[in-house]
Amino acid sequence: MEKTKIGIPRAFFYYIYYPAWRTYFESLGCEVITSPPTTKEIIDLGVENALAEACVPVKIFFGHVQKIKDKVDYLFIPRVMSMNGKTSYCPKFLGLPDMIRSAIPNLSRLIDITIDLRKDPLTFHKAAVKVAKDLGHTAWEGLRAFHKAAHIHKDYMALLHKGVFPNNAIQGFFSENAGKTEFAYNDFIENKGSKQTPLRLAVLGYPYTVYDSFVNVNLLEKLKGMEVEVVTMEMMDPQILKKQRNKTVKRIFWTFSEMASRTAYHFFENSKDIDGIVHVTAFGCGPDFIVDKLMEIEAKNKHSRVPFMSLAVDEHTGEVGMMTRIEAFCEMVRRKKEAVI
Ligand code: SF4
Numbered sequence: 001m002e003k004t005k006i007g008i009p010r011a012f013f014y015y016i017y018y019p020a021w022r023t024y025f026e027s028l029g030c031e032v033i034t035s036p037p038t039t040k041e042i043i044d045l046g047v048e049n050a051l052a053e054a055c056v057p058v059k060i061f062f063g064h065v066q067k068i069k070d071k072v073d074y075l076f077i078p079r080v081m082s083m084n085g086k087t088s089y090c091p092k093f094l095g096l097p098d099m100i101r102s103a104i105p106n107l108s109r110l111i112d113i114t115i116d117l118r119k120d121p122l123t124f125h126k127a128a129v130k131v132a133k134d135l136g137h138t139a140w141e142g143l144r145a146f147h148k149a150a151h152i153h154k155d156y157m158a159l160l161h162k163g164v165f166p167n168n169a170i171q172g173f174f175s176e177n178a179g180k181t182e183f184a185y186n187d188f189i190e191n192k193g194s195k196q197t198p199l200r201l202a203v204l205g206y207p208y209t210v211y212d213s214f215v216n217v218n219l220l221e222k223l224k225g226m227e228v229e230v231v232t233m234e235m236m237d238p239q240i241l242k243k244q245r246n247k248t249v250k251r252i253f254w255t256f257s258e259m260a261s262r263t264a265y266h267f268f269e270n271s272k273d274i275d276g277i278v279h280v281t282a283f284g285c286g287p288d289f290i291v292d293k294l295m296e297i298e299a300k301n302k303h304s305r306v307p308f309m310s311l312a313v314d315e316h317t318g319e320v321g322m323m324t325r326i327e328a329f330c331e332m333v334r335r336k337k338e339a340v341i
Contacts, residue, residue: 003031004135007072007108009064010035012057012093013080015166015207016234019173020153021076024128027145028137033072035064038214042067043315049103055284056314057208058092058099060215065100065107074109074135075100078127081116087255088118090287124150160234165220166211197334200229202267204260205280205288207234209313216280217319219311219326226330231274233263240266250290257287264295268304276307276333278326283314307333 006025008018014034022032035042038060046063054062065075077097082088092099097112111134113127120126125146132142152173159169201223209215210232223230233241236259244262252258260279267274279295281288292310299308309329311322 003029004074005033005072006030006111007033007035007065007068007075009061009068009075009077010037011061011064011212012096012208013078015211017153018166018170019156020149022174023152024131024145024149025076027148028132028135028141030135033068035067038064038212040214043214047315050099051103053284054099055092055286056215056282057206057285058096059315060208060212061096062100062103065104069104069106069108072108074111075107076111079112079114081114082118082255083115084255085117085121087253087258088116089256090254090285157234161237163235165232166207166234167213196227197338198227198229199275199330199333199337200231200273201330201333202231202233202263202274202277203280204233204263204277206256206260206282209280209282215313215317216311217313217317217322219278219280219322222323222326223330226327228330233259236263236266244269250294252287252291254287257291261291261294265298268298268301268306271304271306274306275337276309276329278329279308279310281310281312283312307336 008014008021010018013021018034022034025032042063043060044063045066046059046061049066050059050062065077069075077100079097080089080093088094097110101107101110111131113131115123115127117123125143128146128149129139129142132145133139156169156173159172160166164172203210203220203223210220213219213221220230241259241262244265247262247265252261264277264279267277277295277299279292281292295308296310298304299306307329309325311325
């Protein structure tokens with residue numbers, strides 16, 4: 001019998017939950033199909049179909065959906081409201097299944113289960129059971145698949161904390177050599193024979209802008225090539241970030257924005273641990289606009305003393321302009337550091 005094909009677009013939650021979601025569906029005997037890494041064609045497909053005023057990541061999500069919609073039986077586009085019981089995701093995430101349904105004709109069936117840990121402590125278990133039953137399995141099979149997925153998620157997040165970038169970790173989990181793979185760490189090695197002063201920069205922003213190398217014109221690799229050790233918010237110890245609760249003048253309700261701002265505030269208070277902060281923002285994003293302004297104000301605070309740069313990405317982000325700004329920022333931070341050493 002042919003396996004049921006489930007499509008997971010390589011966008012938004014992909015960078016955090018793909019290993020868990022894929023494990024869940026594979027445990028139920030399904031085949032998971034993922035869209036390819038973002039390309040110009042995918043962005044153009046998204047721009048054609050999404051509302052003109054949508055933020056860039058929504059447009060990219062639309063493009064990824066277009067890319068796989070005809071190859072699968074179901075598209076998995078959950079309505080994710082809260083995964084931690086405290087903060088929620090921005091309203092665009094909540095309306096994602098509806099936006100996709102209304103804008104893209106001839107869509108394969110959507111699995112648009114709602115997940116909201118603020119309203120229901122059993123939200124994950126109930127979602128796992130409902131989706132399993134809808135696919136013709138028993139509640140028990142759904143729960144068993146959920147537990148496998150939760151286990152993989154824990155291992156995956158542990159790798160991200162250690163400094164493995166999501167794309168490397170995902171490749172390691174699902175390649176033919178899974179289990180034997182050496183994970184490619186964010187393996188900056190101080191003074192590998194170079195005369196440059198090594199730098200350590202926090203690169204903060206949504207996982208779907210920081211880890212999508214097409215959108216950010218390969219920012220992480222470029223920084224690595226400039227002997228910059230990169231710290232992302234996924235690498236931070238949650239206990240450290242807990243201490244940064246309520247540091248902003250206004251409470252931030254959105255999960256990823258809150259994480260980015262907590263990480264920035266941690267480094268503003270511990271400026272010896274970092275040489276600078278790069279905030280990657282998405283064009284057209286309301287939450288980013290607020291958080292970026294708050295970070296910028298705090299960076300100018302005379303107690304913070306952490307060089308800060310905001311990098312906006314959009315569907316037209318050009319490599320040359322981006323590189324010029326990054327190189328200038330690194331040069332400025334390096335000089336500042338050398339003057340102190
Ligand atoms: S948080 Fe910003 S970038 Fe992300 S979906 Fe919402 S508006 Fe778009």
